Structures are given as structure tokens and as C-alpha cells.
Amino acid sequence: MSATRLLTEKQARELEVAPWDTLAPSRAKDIDTGTDVSYSHILIPTVTEVLGKWRGRRRDLLDIGCGVGRLTDSVINMAQDVTAIDPSRVSAKIARQYLPSSVEVLDQTIQEYSRTRHGAQHDVCLAIMVMQDVVNLRSFLTSVRSVTRPTGQLIGAITHPSFWADYWGYSSASWFDYNRELLIASEFRVSMRDYKVETLHAHRPLDWYTAELNRAKFRILRTPEPMLPKRVQLATGVSWRYPHFLFFVAEAIGGALSE
Numbered sequence: 438m439s440a441t442r443l444l445t446e447k448q449a450r451e452l453e454v455a456p457w458d459t460l461a462p463s464r465a466k467d468i469d470t471g472t473d474v475s476y477s478h479i480l481i482p483t484v485t486e487v488l489g490k491w492r493g494r495r496r497d498l499l500d501i502g503c504g505v506g507r508l509t510d511s512v513i514n515m516a517q518d519v520t521a522i523d524p525s526r527v528s529a530k531i532a533r534q535y536l537p538s539s540v541e542v543l544d545q546t547i548q549e550y551s552r553t554r555h556g557a558q559h560d561v562c563l564a565i566m567v568m569q570d571v572v573n574l575r576s577f578l579t580s581v582r583s584v585t586r587p588t589g590q591l592i593g594a595i596t597h598p599s600f601w602a603d604y605w606g607y608s609s610a611s612w613f614d615y616n617r618e619l620l621i622a623s624e625f626r627v628s629m630r631d632y633k634v635e636t637l638h639a640h641r642p643l644d645w646y647t648a649e650l651n652r653a654k655f656r657i658l659r660t661p662e663p664m665l666p667k668r669v670q671l672a673t674g675v676s677w678r679y680p681h682f683l684f685f686v687a688e689a690i691g692g693a694l695s696e
Contacts, residue, residue, distance in 0.1 A: 441607040441623040444637070449572045449620040452637035457504070457525035459634050460625060465505040465531050473627045478669050479682055480565055480594060481511050483661055487592055487686055488515045488561070499559040499584060501547050502567035506532025509540065516561065522550050551580040558586045564593040566682075568646070569639050572620065578653035585689045591655055593685040597662065598643050600679045605638075616642050628675040646685070655687035 444452070467473045496516040500509045503521035505528050513519055513536075521536065522543045523529045529544035536542060543550065550557070562585050564577075571577045581591060602608035602615070605623060613619070619640040625632045650657060662680035670676055 441605065441610065441621050441638075443612050444620040444622050446572060446620065448622070449637050449639070452622060452635065453570070453572055454524045456625065456634050456636045457523075458527040460632060460636075461505055461525060461527040461531050463632060464528075465507070465535070467627065467630060468505065468507045472629050474629060474665065474669055474673055474675055475627060475681065476507070478665055479663050481508055483594070483663050483684055484508065484563065484565060484592060485511060485515065487659075487661075487684075488512055496560045497558070497586075498561045498563065499550075499557075501550075501562055501564045501581065502570075503532050503542065504528050506535045506540075506542065508563075508565055510536055512563070513537070513540065520559070522547065524549075547577055547580040547584075551583045554584065557584050558589070559584055560586055560589045562589065562591045564591065566594055566596075568593055569595045569641070570637055571639065572637070574639070574641065574645075574649050575652070578649050578655070582653045582655065582689060587689055587691060589689045590658075591650075591685065591687045591689070593687070594682055595646070595685075596638070597680050597683040598641060598646070599683075600681065601638075602640065604681060613640075615640075618645060629673065643683075650685065650687055654690050656690050657685055657687045659686040660684060661686070 468476050471477050497518045498516035500521040503509045503523045509521045519540045521532055521540055522545045524546045526544045529542050533542040562581050607613055621638045622635050623638055625634050625636040661684040664680055665677045
């Protein structure tokens with residue numbers, strides 16, 4: 438089990454983007470070869486299941502934190518217009534090379550995008566495995582809401598706050614407190630591979646997320662907690678006792694943002 442440590446906000450910001458430049462080539466390879474079973478059997482199926490309800494309707498979609506573009510590619514045919522953004526320049530470059538030219542890929546944070554694309558409005562915003570990797574969740578969600586149509590939706594996925602600390606092995610650490618926001622450094626890994634690259638992970642209790650979504654004027658509609666299929670567990674030897682990821686399906690609501 439990789440070591441974990443608490444970070445100051447300054448230290449956390451140093452790990453917010455830079456490690457993903459290092460990880461990007463390996464991430465592309467491991468997703469393409471199926472090494473990341475969660476990506477193949479949890480993230481993509483759940484996102485496409487939710488978006489599938491909108492098949493055939495005009496939709497403008499923004500993929501926030503698109504990484505190397507593989508998930509973006511899986512939803513291209515489920516929206517009329519797709520834009521993808523990621524602050525990692527290496528990730529965005531790989532995504533740009535992989536995706537069709539009809540998809541605009543920008544190496545920007547959502548805050549930068551909302552400022553430079555003033556007036557941009559999207560029917561659907563994806564934030565898959567992003568919110569637990571940002572330092573300032575409030576700023577992130579405020580920016581997401583600013584580019585979401587009043588009738589639009591946010592589909593997000595995070596590491597499950599109730600179970601991730603146990604899975605990652607830091608729930609018994611003296612500094613761990615479930616009810617606090619904790620900025621943590623840990624080596625990035627997936628079920629079938631260790632990467633030996635330290636990344637940022639922000640632990641926040643469930644109520645923290647729901648409060649910030651409400652503050653940003655999003656109403657939660659669903660909170661899927663998908664499990665890795667038994668057939669995949671048997672085939673790979675990867676064992677899950679509980680869900681590792683939590684999804685939010687939320688709709689934008691009217692009114693001014695809270696201070």
C-alpha cells in the first residue's frame with residue numbers, strides 16, 4: 438500500500454496538474470489495453486447509461502477534465518457538439534490527437550474556460566473523476582454552473598468518500614477525520630497497476646459535496662454507486678466488497694449563487 442500524507446493548500450496546488458502530465462502516456466495505454474478495469478467497466482458504462490436517455494436529442498456537451506480523451510470518445514455520438522478541456526497539457530495533446538477534429542480540446546481549467554468563453558452554455562457538463570482532485574471545490578462548481586444552461590445537467594463521479602479511505606489504507610491514520618476536508622498526497626494506482634507517481638486526493642464527506650452542489654445551484658437527482666461486475670472480478674482477480682465510486686446526476690436550478 439502506498440504511503441499517504443497530509444498537504445497544505447500550497448503543496449496541494451503543486452500536485453493539482455503537474456503529475457497528470459507525467460501520467461498521461463501511461464494512462465492512455467492502460468485504458469486502451471483494458472488494464473484500468475474501473476474505467477472500462479464502471480466509468481464509461483455508467484456515463485453512457487445516464488447519457489443514453491438523451492440519445493437522439495440535440496445536446497451540447499462539455500467534458501471537464503477529459504484526460505487523454507478516451508471517455509470523451511465514448512460519448513461523441515450521444516451529443517451534437519462536444520468540447521473537452523483538461524489543465525494537463527500532455528493529456529490534452531494526447532486527447533487532441535486521439536479524438537476527431539470535430540471535438541475542440543483545450544488545455545484549460547474550468548475556471549479558465551468560463552472566463553475565456555464568456556457566455557458559453559452547455560446542456561451537459563461531465564466531471565468524471567475530477568472533483569476529488571481539485572483544491573477549491575467551490576470555485577470549480579461555481580465555474581461549472583456558469584457554463585451550464587438553466588435547463589442543463591452535471592454528471593460527476595468521485596472516489597466514494599465513505600469507502601475510499603479504507604480501500605486506500607489511510608482510514609486508520611491519526612490525522613484522518615471523515616468529517617473534515619483533507620488534502621492528501623498518495624501514489625496514483627488502479628486495481629491492476631501502481632504508477633509510482635504522487636498525486637493529489639481531496640477527501641471530503643458526502644455532506645460537503647451536497648452542500649457545495651446546492652450552493653452552486655445544482656439539485657441532485659441521482660447518486661449511482663456502481664459495483665464492478667462479478668464476472669469482471671472473477672476474470673481479473675480484482676475483488677470489490679463495496680462501491681469505490683460515487684456518481685452525481687444533478688440539474689441546474691435558477692437563482693443567484695450563494696456567497
